[in-house]
Amino acid sequence: MPADPVVSRLVTIAIDSALPFDTSSIPLEFVGSETLHEEADIVATDGMRGTIDHNKERTREGLKKVSGSIKVPCSRIVLDALLPYITGGNEATNIFPLEQTLQEFVMMVDRGAKVYTYSGCRIARASFNATQGQILMLDLDIEAETETTGDAGTFPSLTFPTEKPYIMKDGVLTLLGSTREFSEFNLTINNVLDTERYENALTRYTIPITDRTITLATNHPWSTDHTDLEKQALDGAAGTAVFTNAAVSGDVLTFAMAAVQYKNRTVTSQGQPTMRYPLEGDVRSSGSTAPLIITNAHS
Structure with a gap:
């Protein structure tokens, strides 16, 4: 009989600062799909050969691109593991500062029939987002240098975190010095990243950061409480988003923004x-x- 297909819910992911993976590696619960994968080009001569057909012998394997994304529920232990790779800065008294370079990491994905290891990973985009009544999620776009394939059963034995995640209700948003009601939150x-550093190789040899932008998107009820949000001054103002986990005493996630600038836009129905x-x-x-200071505090 043919083998049963791998059940998607049995896929597991872990990260570490360097190889090898072992029991000290950090497992990540993810939601939905995980798409980090290698894709190689096929380069062909495609010259004039007296025919409209294309010949397989006149091809070579080209550049290998390793990219993908995952969605992770936000909780204290997970954020402690991921924030250094998002900001570039190591934790200092629960604060993760923005740096001018990014740290790289390794990721292992157990897809049942095979186990895949990704080296030279860097985070291209990190989106902290939530909607009313839902869990605060972290969407990550990842670029990596290489993928290697291992046999089934080589994923280490790890204990997944069980701490309570943050939800939208935990959040307090302050803009222009006032607390705001909001139904959507997205801090990205x-x-x-410069993802084209191959030189005379088929795999990337580095993936440097060349720029960084930060955006804040929120959605508010239009009322007399929020008319000051319309047509703000050009320089903007400082803002904070503070998520205090009501289910875990002492867990507080803070996004402190130095200045949030908004385009001059009139409200419509x-x-x-x-x-x-x-x-x-x-931002x-x-x-x-600094434009953004992230604090992941806990007792």
Whole structure:
């Protein structure tokens, strides 16, 4: 009889700062799909050969691109593991500072029939997002240098975290000095990576960061409580988003933004039963203050 197909819910992921993977590696619970994979080009001569057919012998394997994404529920232990790779900075008294370079890591994915190891991983995009009543999620876009394939059963024995995750209800958003009601939250760190550093090889030899942008998108009820959010001053203002885990005493995740700048945009009804005012702003530094400071505090 043919073998049964691998059940997707049995796929497991772990990360580490370096090889080899062992019982000290950090397992990650992910939601939905995981898509980190290698894809190699086929390069062909495609010249004039007296025929419209293409010949397989006139081809070679080309550049190998290793990219993909995962979605991770936000909780303290998971964030302690991932934040250094998002910000580039090591934890200092629960604070993860933004740095001018990124740290690389390794990832292992057990897909049942085979186990895949990804080296030279860097995070291209990290999106902290939630909607009303839902878990605070972290969407990660990952670029890696290489993929290697191992046999089934080589994934280490790991204990997955069981701490309570953050949810939208835990969040308090402060803009222009006032606490705001909001139904959607999305804070995105875009690490602009140079993914074309192959030189005279088929795999990337490095993936440096060349730029970084940070955006904040939120959605608010349009009322007299929020009219000051419309047509804000050009320089913007500081803001904070603080998630205090009501299910775990002492777990507090804080995003402190030096300045959030919004385009000058007038509110419209948009045909909804009640009016909303969605905001999308750029998070920037203010003087010598970093654009974003992330604190993952716990007792």
